[in-house]
Amino acid sequence: MAPHTEQLTRPAVQLRGLTRSFDGRTVLDGIDLDLPAGQLTALLGHSGSGKSTLLRAIAGLDHGVTGWGSPLLERSRELGGGQLTAPERVSVVFQDSRLLPWRRVLANVLLGLDGKDAERRGREALEEVGLKGRERAWPGELSGGEAQRAALARSLVREPELLLADEPFGALDALTRIRMHGLLRELWERHRPSVLLVTHDVDEAIVLADRVLVLEKGRIGLDLTIGRAHPRSYRDPLLGEYRERLLAALGVTEDHR
């Protein structure tokens, strides 16, 4: 799994004018978005602001959006009245692991891949996420955090150029979530995929991402570069300034805290 250094110079995702409505209600209103290759970008927004809708559209999972289609098949295509250019190899991670309960962990990771080389890479990916020795476990025997690790391994083994993650740690307890933040950042440093991380957790966004976007009223309202070196500490007072700006953009005032 070599780092995708060759992609560092061009945007991984270029989205222009994506619009998506449900029952006459506009959720995404002509979104423009560039994701530079090899960058970890977080997308914040209130519940219902359209974060998952945006991620699903980019992933090619939204059948209701005009121009729907898998980025695996078309690098550049019409989408929701606009245009999307995305890499060929895209992986998606969700809040729940979506492991198939009737397949063992390694078989889940290898789903759709075959050959000795795939198996070797699958085992390596499981080792990378800290699941060495659990290859033959059933998904039902894993904790929530372990299941998400397996889901990350399943993504990694496909060597994604773009990783779309929709609140991947949202269902985990606070301590596990912090450990998973460390793991995601580590995996990102090693493989450098472009990442779009959907989250409602301001601290998660600040600690992990190079750049944080806030989705509001169907548009990208704030686009904030987090200029702090990694690894970042949750206690770093300088991150407080970013937190304040993001909370203000989200309309969270002192009265709410």
Ligand SMILES: Nc1ncnc2c1ncn2[C@@H]1O[C@H](COP(=O)(O)OP(=O)(O)OP(=O)(O)O)[C@@H](O)[C@H]1O
């Ligand atoms: N398939 C659908 N049919 C009808 N409405 C939908 C559909 N999918 C999403 N919506 C609506 O679009 C809006 C945005 O939903 P979305 O799931 O993208 O929000 P979100 O920002 O990801 O929210 P959350 O943080 O709660 O997950 C919501 O009002 C939701 O009800």
